[in-house]
Amino acid sequence: xxxxxxxxxxxxxxxxxxxxxxxxxxxxxxxxxxxxxxxxxxxxxxxxxxxxxxxxxxxxxxxxxxxxxxxxxxxxxxxxxxxxxxxxxxxxxxxxxxxxxxxxxxxxxxxxxxxxxxxxxxxxxxxxxxxxxxxxxxxxxxxxxxxxxxxxxxxxxxxxxxxxxxxxxxxxxxxxxxxxxxxxxxxxxxxxxxxxxxxxxxxxxxxxxxxxxxxxxxxxxxxxxxxxxxxxxxxxxxxxxxxxxxxxxxxxxxxxxxxxxxxxxxxxxxxxxxxxxxxxxxxxxxxxxxxxxxxxxxxxx
Numbered sequence: 001x002x003x004x005x006x007x008x009x010x011x012x013x014x015x016x017x018x019x020x021x022x023x024x025x026x027x028x029x030x031x032x033x034x035x036x037x038x039x040x041x042x043x044x045x046x047x048x049x050x051x052x053x054x055x056x057x058x059x060x061x062x063x064x065x066x067x068x069x070x071x072x073x074x075x076x077x078x079x080x081x082x083x084x085x086x087x088x089x090x091x092x093x094x095x096x097x098x099x100x101x102x103x104x105x106x107x108x109x110x111x112x113x114x115x116x117x118x119x120x121x122x123x124x125x126x127x128x129x130x131x132x133x134x135x136x137x138x139x140x141x142x143x144x145x146x147x148x149x150x151x152x153x154x155x156x157x158x159x160x161x162x163x164x165x166x167x168x169x170x171x172x173x174x175x176x177x178x179x180x181x182x183x184x185x186x187x188x189x190x191x192x193x194x195x196x197x198x199x200x201x202x203x204x205x206x207x208x209x210x211x212x213x214x215x216x217x218x219x220x221x222x223x224x225x226x227x228x229x230x231x232x233x234x235x236x237x238x239x240x241x242x243x244x245x246x247x248x249x250x251x252x253x254x255x256x257x258x259x260x261x262x263x264x265x266x267x268x269x270x271x272x273x274x275x276x277x278x279x280x281x282x283x284x285x286x287x288x289x290x291x292x293x294x295x296x297x298x299x300x301x
Contacts, residue, residue, distance in 0.1 A: 005077070006045040007038040009059065009067055013049040019069060020054065024112050026067035037061070040170060041135035043078050058136030062170030068117040068136060083140050084147055090114040091151065098123075105189040105198070107210045108148075121148065122206045124198050125189050128154045129206040130178065131161045135169050145178045156180035160206055186262070192217050194240055194270050197262055204234065204259070212237060219300070220245035226299035229253075229291075231284045236263035239277065240270045242300070249276040251298070253284050 011019070015030035026046060038044055038059040046054040046067055056078055057069035070078055070086075090109045097106050109121040111133070118134030121144075128148055132141045145157055157179040166173060177183070186197045191213060200207040220241035228242045233252035242250055254260050260281045267277055280287060 004045045006043045006056065007059065008035040009044045009046045010034070010051075011046065011048055011054070016048040016052075016054060019046055022069075022072060024057075024069045024117050025065045026057070026069065028064055028066045031066060041137075041139040043136075058134075058139075060135040060169055063135070063168060068112075068134060070115065070117070080140075080143055083143055086115055087144060087147055090116060103189070103191045103213065105191060105208060105210055105213075119144065120206070122208075122210060123152070123154075124200060124207060125187055126155045127183055127187055127200060128152060128157045129200055130157055130159050131165075131206065132159065132174065133161055133165045133169070135171060138169075138171055138174075141178070149179050154180065156183045158183055158200060160200065191237075192241070194244065196235065196237065196240070196266050197269065198235070199258070199262060202258065203262075204256075209234065209237065216241045222300055223247040227251075227297075228300045229298040231288070231301070233263060233279075234259050236266040239263065240266055243267070243271045243275055243277060247300075249278070251278045251280065253280045253282055253287050255281065255283050257281050 010032045011030050012032040019026065032049065040060050040062060041058050043056065044059040044067060045056055046069065048054055053074045055069040055072045056076065057067045059067050076082065087109065094106050094108055097103065104125045106123045108123055109116055109119050111117055111120055118132065118137035120131040122129045132138050148157055156177050159174050159176060159178050161174050163173040183200055185201060186199055189196050189198055189208065196208065198207040216237045219238055223242035224246035225248050228247045228250045230239045230250060230252040233239055233254040236252065239250050239252045252263065254263065260279055264279060267275065
């Protein structure tokens with residue numbers, strides 16, 4: 001048997017099933033032993049109790065998820081070319097969305113869903129936002145940044161990783177440009193013919209909930225002549241799509257005052273200021289209890 005180039009992580013007997021069915025996480029309690037102590041983010045080979053190969057991944061002794069699996073192909077080697085190939089495949093999956101004119105804001109990399117656990121990359125117009133949430137991704141962050149720069153030539157690649165997520169990996173906070181100058185406080189994106197201002201520096205997550213793109217469009221088709229209630233409205237994505245599709249009234253609730261301010265700007269940008277939209281900065285659950293007591297009703301929630 002060929003000697004593995006990586007540290008060997010041997011699983012406890014009976015703990016191999018998640019890895020066998022391609023679950024990408026190995027928890028600390030599933031590990032029986034290591035043949036040597038790997039560094040944070042170092043590549044490892046995961047084996048069953050009897051020495052049978054399971055997968056290659058990267059290790060972090062400081063995390064409860066001690067290994068995140070990258071490939072179940074024993075013949076593959078995880079090197080710079082591998083990372084670039086996996087990243088390129090992820091971007092290629094979004095080719096139609098990038099080129100069909102629907103939007104200029106797209107999630108290019110979605111962590112485990114793209115076989116790149118710990119890495120998120122969002123494209124907002126000519127700016128990219130990157131999240132390096134794990135020690136393994138932190139090790140290849142500069143390689144990823146260089147590839148993104150050469151492919152998209154963005155005005156900026158901004159790192160905006162949640163500090164709590166990095167703390168769970170034993171990593172320090174990381175926020176700021178990886179390439180290019182500091183971005184403006186707000187940038188404009190397009191989605192299904194509508195424009196939205198995005199705060200990439202202070203907004204929630206990476207600035208905008210790109211995964212709700214189609215939901216926003218679909219909800220708009222139900223809104224004509226309806227009284228609409230938009231809960232957790234954030235910066236008004238659902239509100240705008242409902243209003244431009246002919247909602248009779250809209251009540252939008254959001255607890256974040258900066259988000260409400262940006263929502264007002266997005267409404268003005270798409271709908272004009274004289275629309276039957278009520279913006280409420282409040283805790284959604286408390287406000288819903290008040291609406292219940294008042295007997296308020298809505299057609300679309």
